[in-house]
Amino acid sequence: xxxxxxxxxxxxxxxxxxxxxxxxxxxxxxxxxxxxxxxxxxxxxxxxxxxxxxxxxxxxxxxxxxxxxxxxxxxxxxxxxxxxxxxxxxxxxxxxxxxxxxxxxxxxxxxxxxxxxxxxxxxxxxxxxxxxxxxxxxxxxxxxxxxxxxxxxxxxxxxxxxxxxxxxxxxxxxxxxxxxxxxxxxxxxxxxxxxxxxxxxxxxxxxxxxxxxxxxxxxxxxxxxxxxxxxxxxxxxxxxxxxxxxxxxxxxxxxxxxxxxxxxxxxxxxxxxxxxxxxxxxxxxxxxxxxxxxxxxxx
Amino acid sequence: xxxxxxxxxxxxxxxxxxxxxxxxxxxxxxxxxxxxxxxxxxxxxxxxxxxxxxxxxxxxxxxxxxxxxxxxxxxxxxxxxxxxxxxxxxxxxxxxxxxxxxxxxxxxxxxxxxxxxxxxxxxxxxxxxxxxxxxxxxxxxxxxxxxxxxxxxxxxxxxxxxxxxxxxxxxxxxxxxxxxxxxxxxxxxxxxxxxxxxxxxxxxxxxxxxxxxxxxxxxxxxxxxxxxxxxxxxxxxxxxxxxxxxxxxxxxxxxxxxxxxxxxxxxxxxxxxxxxxxxxxxxxxxxxxxxxxxxxxxxxxxxxxxxxxxxxxxxxxxxxxxxxxxxxxxxxxxxxxxxxxxxxxxxxxxxxxxxxxxxxxxxxxxxxxxxxxxxxxxxxxxxxxxxxxxxxxxxxxxxxxxxxxxxxxxxxxxxxxxxxxxxxxxxxxxxxxxxxxxxxxxxxxxxxxxxxxxxxxxxxxxxxxxxxxxxxxxxxxxxxxxxxxxxxxxxxxxxxxxxxxxxxxxxxxxxxxxxxxxxxxxxxxxxxxxxxxxxxxxxxxxxxxxxxxxxxxxxxxxxxxxxxxxxxxxxxxxxxxxxxxxxxxxxxxxxxxxxxxxxxxxxxxxxxxxxxxxxxxxxxxxxxxxxxxxxxxxxxxxx
Numbered sequence: 021x022x023x024x025x026x027x028x029x030x031x032x033x034x035x036x037x038x039x040x041x042x043x044x045x046x047x048x049x050x051x052x053x054x055x056x057x058x059x060x061x062x063x064x065x066x067x068x069x070x071x072x073x074x075x076x077x078x079x080x081x082x083x084x085x086x087x088x089x090x091x092x093x094x095x096x097x098x099x100x101x102x103x104x105x106x107x108x109x110x111x112x113x114x115x116x117x118x119x120x121x122x123x124x125x126x127x128x129x130x131x132x133x134x135x136x137x138x139x140x141x142x143x144x145x146x147x148x149x150x151x152x153x154x155x156x157x158x159x160x161x162x163x164x165x166x167x168x169x170x171x172x173x174x175x176x177x178x179x180x181x182x183x184x185x186x187x188x189x190x191x192x193x194x195x196x197x198x199x200x201x202x203x204x205x206x207x208x209x210x211x212x213x214x215x216x217x218x219x220x221x222x223x224x225x226x227x228x229x230x231x232x233x234x235x236x237x238x239x240x241x242x243x244x245x246x247x248x249x250x251x252x253x254x255x256x257x258x259x260x261x262x263x264x265x266x267x268x269x270x271x272x273x274x275x276x277x278x279x280x281x282x283x284x285x286x287x288x289x290x291x292x293x294x295x296x297x298x299x300x301x302x303x304x305x306x307x308x309x310x311x312x313x314x315x316x317x318x319x
Numbered sequence: 320x321x322x323x324x325x326x327x328x329x330x331x332x333x334x335x336x337x338x339x340x341x342x343x344x345x346x347x348x349x350x351x352x353x354x355x356x357x358x359x360x361x362x363x364x365x366x367x368x369x370x371x372x373x374x375x376x377x378x379x380x381x382x383x384x385x386x387x388x389x390x391x392x393x394x395x396x397x398x399x400x401x402x403x404x405x406x407x408x409x410x411x412x413x414x415x416x417x418x419x420x421x422x423x424x425x426x427x428x429x430x431x432x433x434x435x436x437x438x439x440x441x442x443x444x445x446x447x448x449x450x451x452x453x454x455x456x457x458x459x460x461x462x463x464x465x466x467x468x469x470x471x472x473x474x475x476x477x478x479x480x481x482x483x484x485x486x487x488x489x490x491x492x493x494x495x496x497x498x499x500x501x502x503x504x505x506x507x508x509x510x511x512x513x514x515x516x517x518x519x520x521x522x523x524x525x526x527x528x529x530x531x532x533x534x535x536x537x538x539x540x541x542x543x544x545x546x547x548x549x550x551x552x553x554x555x556x557x558x559x560x561x562x563x564x565x566x567x568x569x570x571x572x573x574x575x576x577x578x579x580x581x582x583x584x585x586x587x588x589x590x591x592x593x594x595x596x597x598x599x600x601x602x603x604x605x606x607x608x609x610x611x612x613x614x615x616x617x618x619x620x621x622x623x624x625x626x627x628x629x630x631x632x633x634x635x636x637x638x639x640x641x642x643x644x645x646x647x648x649x650x651x652x653x654x655x656x657x658x659x660x661x662x663x664x665x666x667x668x669x670x671x672x673x674x675x676x677x678x679x680x681x682x683x684x685x686x687x688x689x690x691x692x693x694x695x696x697x698x699x700x701x702x703x704x705x706x707x708x709x710x711x712x713x714x715x716x717x718x719x720x721x722x723x724x725x726x727x728x729x730x731x732x733x734x735x736x737x738x739x740x741x742x743x744x745x746x747x748x749x750x751x752x753x754x755x756x757x758x759x760x761x762x763x764x765x766x767x768x769x770x771x772x773x774x775x776x777x778x779x780x781x782x783x784x785x786x787x788x789x790x791x792x793x794x795x796x797x798x799x800x801x802x803x804x805x806x807x808x809x810x811x812x813x814x815x816x817x818x819x820x821x822x823x824x825x826x827x828x829x830x831x832x833x834x835x836x837x838x839x840x841x842x843x844x845x846x847x848x849x850x851x852x853x854x855x856x857x858x859x860x861x862x863x864x865x866x867x868x869x870x871x872x873x874x875x876x877x878x879x880x881x882x883x884x885x886x887x888x889x890x891x892x893x894x895x896x897x898x899x900x901x902x903x904x905x906x907x908x909x910x911x912x913x914x915x916x917x918x919x920x921x922x923x924x925x926x927x928x929x930x931x932x933x934x935x936x937x938x939x940x941x942x943x944x945x946x947x948x949x950x951x952x953x954x955x956x957x958x
Contacts, residue, residue: 023628025350025431034630035589038574042643042684067587067630069618071579154422161421180419181751182445182667184452185740186589187681191749205433207424217346287338 026214033060033202034067035186036165037149040200041074043190044147050136051077051096051104053089054266055222056151058096059211060202062220064149065100072101078148080139081108082131084119084268086244092223107139119270120249127268137173140197147190147198155207165204171195212289216282225263226285228277232256239273264289348426351559354435354450354483356474357460362491366460366529367436370551371425420450429555439470444700444714445667447477448754452740455559456485458550463496463526467509473700475510479519480663480716480756482736485557486514486522489550493542494528500544517703523557525550567627568652569593569601570730570738572683573645577632585616585632586641591683591737592730593649594626595633600650603641604728609650610635644685646728646738654730654738657760659722664691666711668745668752674710675842677876678752679744680723683737688724688879690846691743693839695719710839711753720761732756747872780859783817787856788953789881792865793874793928794891795920796906797898799937799945800865803891806946808863814950816861821848823866836917842873849877856885861953869925889949890931895920897938 023031040047049064051057064073077097097104112130119127140148154161164180166188181189192198203211215222225242232243234254241248243256248270250256261274262285279285333341357363372382423434435450437443451457457478461471478486488510496502507524514522525534526545533539534549548556570592577585595601599612614634615622625631633647641647648654666672672691680689694717697708711717732739743753780787790807792800801822808820827834831847834840845868852862868874878886898920899907910918917923928934933952935945 022349023626024346025348025426026346028350028628031589031628031630035574038587038630039684042575066618068577069632070583070585070616071577155424161423162419179750182420182449182742182754184449184742184754185736186683187740187742189681189742189744189749189751191679191744193749205422205424207426207431209426210431213342213345216342283338283342286342287334290334 026210026217029206029210030063030066030214032186032205033063036188036200036202037064037067037073039188040147040149040190040198041068044198046143046145047075047147047149048078048105048140048143048145049073049075049102049149050151051079051093052151052266053079053085053093053223054151055211055215055226056153056203058220058222059206059214060149060151061096061100062218063202076103076105078105078107078139078143078145080132080135081106082127082135082268083108083113084127084131084247084270086223086225086242086266086269088225089223089266092221096221105139105143107135107142109135109138119268124271127271131268140173145197146192147200149200149202151203152201153203153206153208153211154201163201163204165201166190167199167201168192169197169199171197173197209286209289212282212286216286223266225266228260228262228280228284230258231261231274233259233261233274240276241272242269242274244269344428348429348431350431350433351456351554351557352433352435352454353456353458353554354437354447354454354478355458355460356437356447356478357439357458357470357489357491361439361460361462362529363436363439363460366458366489366491366527366535367423367434369529369532369535370432370434371423420446427551427555432554439474441470441473441700442714444473444477444716445665445754447474448481448665448667451478451481451483452736452754454481454483456487456554456557457483458487458489460489460491461506461510463490463492463499463502463506466506467513469701471510472513472703475514475519476517476700476703479517482732485559486519487550487553488522488524490524490526491529493526493533494531498526498533498539498542500542503545523547523553525553567592567735568654569595569599569647569649570654570735571595571631571633571647572685572728572737573641573643573647574684576642583634584638585614585634586647587630587632588647588684589630589737590625590627592627592735594624595631596624597621601633601635601647602650602653603639604646604648604653605656605726606640606645607653608639608641610637610639612636646683646685648728654728655760656726656728658724658726659720659761660727660729661695661718661720661758661761662741662755663758664694664711664717664719664743664753664755666713666715666717666753668750669713670745670752671713671838672711672753673842673872674839675846676870676872677724677746677879679746680721680727680741680755681744682727682729682739682741682757685727687727689721689743691719691721693719709837718758721755729757729760731759745872746875776857776859779857783859785816785859785861786885787859788861788885788887789852789856789877790861790863790887790889790949790953791852791868791874791877792863792889792891793868793931795893795895795898795925796867796918797901797903798891798893799942800867800891802942803935803945803949804863804865806942807949810946810950811861811953814954817859818861818863819855821852821862821864821866823864836923838917838923841869845870845873845877849873849880852877853880856881867919867925869919869923871926871928874928887933887953888928888931889933889935890928891935891937891945892927893937 068074079093109131117127117130152160164183169175233240234256240261259276260278262277263274266272277288279288355363355367421436423436425432435454437446437450459474490503490506503526525547526542527534527550533541536551538549571588571590573586574588577587595612597612597615601612602609612633613636615625616632616634646654674693675690677688677690680687694708694711696705697715697717699706700716708717730738739757741755742751745752792804794800804820808818811818826848831844834844848864852864855862902908909915910921919925933949
């Protein structure tokens, strides 16, 4: 029997994780609490078993994640036996940056893009694992598994290293960094399928439940707590909703759904006609916006 | 006009009726990685776009963007311009070309597919090689109106070179030749003659129209004379696991040693060949030590067996040495070990190959230093002729001999991609500059061994009552290297030290009189001088050299040849303007007049040392002061 596609994807990802550990000085796993992070963490636990993954988890926090995400994050760190580092950009904190007063763009730029750069410099990590996939967005389709960043964290799409066979060149000069994407060749369906096959825990917000919501700028927003200032005339309404992707809650739109189990989620995904990033406000800012953000250092 | 409605994707019935049964089926899918070769003109983007859409890898919001972009900047009139969907990078959109390897994903009911999409032109040979290195199958596109072109031959040669066994000859745009059977058959015949000439045994010719969808998802009724499979059908059923199922001896390069506590020691790696069971006898190379596999450890329970392409952790019955870079093999079928090879090299960097320069070579989990000789020949990828070549430039493919500073565990590429394929890394820029395929080891590396000598270099040095060293002067022509070196030798000689001065000009009258001043010759010049200096330090001498030695990589190469602490780099720092003003030998004048090519500082670069042991600023001291300073530093052991 030949290996199945999931078995081959799993073996490739584990190979990548181990190759980094063998060649990096001080690696870290970026943990964003979403389903892709869940899969990446699970693969790391498999790769280094019976040892716990020999690097910490880093959450670059915006302080605007859903409450359920923070609870889930802390419980996964305990279960995996890995140290959890939480970094919040002190400048964004001091200026009280938030998506309502400052807009999605500045909010993301300061908390996430700048926060990530600061965190990597602060702790001195030279290699960071990220859960991005090539099927998410067209500029990602051309990004390498080992993606180099200059000492100012910039990505230069024109000088990427060729990757042949199972060979990754992890050599770099002091000050340079590498972002490594072990899930490069996974699709959204592969991720769900693998979560189902392996019984990987994910944040409950992915499953449908009645939740208080308002509709704003075309997105269904969940009223997670008092941090969401209601506009005049807005009244939270209970809707049966779930999330296809999780980010900062004021920027992440929900979908109306009754899918409360993994098979139901996968069925919904196979029947739906829009891509998962559609629920994210930041991608709609401008054409090729993701590529621009990445050149600046966004994950 | 093509619109979303034309691509009537229907999710499988089972998704709605019994999702769990569907998931069960889906989990048994296999994976096929393939590469598409051709240019936009051949309809490549249209083909990929259609495969993606027909298998629902494009969503409505992406399609809406595509429709808007097609109207705004498309090149297909009223039709969807699939190239826009595929060309992700803004820079490429502006230039209207694809410049890289992009990976696309789609799945059908039976398989998941990963498509490496690479541009077709000759200047993107490296991209195609990269995309092909992980592919099991190549779809070679031909425009039915144009037939087999130079690029068709080039793509086929490259696919065959990298070891792809399954080739689909996609004769596209059949609608534009009236679905003419004889046109298709004559293209196939022409291609067959070429394919056989380069050793491609079998291929699958399919007539199609990607734009209109003929013979893509289903057999077209507009070509009833064609009795083969539609493309997707073929991709779903072709047996690409043949080489994985072929009996092969077990091989696993060790990536990492897992040692969480004193009771556990496991060896982690990706299996590169064959299979392994608990209890199997294994051998660790290059040491040759043997043991048995006691466990195959996995999260969730030990495995009874594992096979090629799986990432595993093995434990041994005995405590034997084994670390990253070693290869675990079947005890009775070890892999080969050698330090000199004949290989095919695909050059991938703007800076050309410098024969003799030390590069990193990474093969599986082994990283060693390698030097590459001048190519035996270069291959013209269009005509397959062998051409004489002194170097390899971007996208050039050549056959070379290379040697490594440590023995490598390997197999010929034809037998094992993971143990026969390697990359070459520049030691300064850290860029991946080439990919290589090992043909075989050179017999001379198996037959030449080091002869052990009874008198050691230490005993020779003791007799001279001195510590051997190499004082390596580097700097521009006219900087004052020879003058200062000469004064240094005079002083050491008066102090009863045994010295020898190797002067750049003098060596070129004898040992190196066959060398010129090209980059490659300069590298060889320095390599030979380095070897001579090393022999002299073995003899116990203090060696003083005065060579411009403009490149950091070569000075590093010599440093690596000499025992640690004995190489002393002396940077004779004279600004170009000052050296040119002195122009003792009148060479700058000649170079400026254009009668002397490759002159350092004028039309060839000088790379100053980053951290020399001794830095002499000749604008601040006289040659005698400089010589005194150097002798003082050499003898007071402050270096």
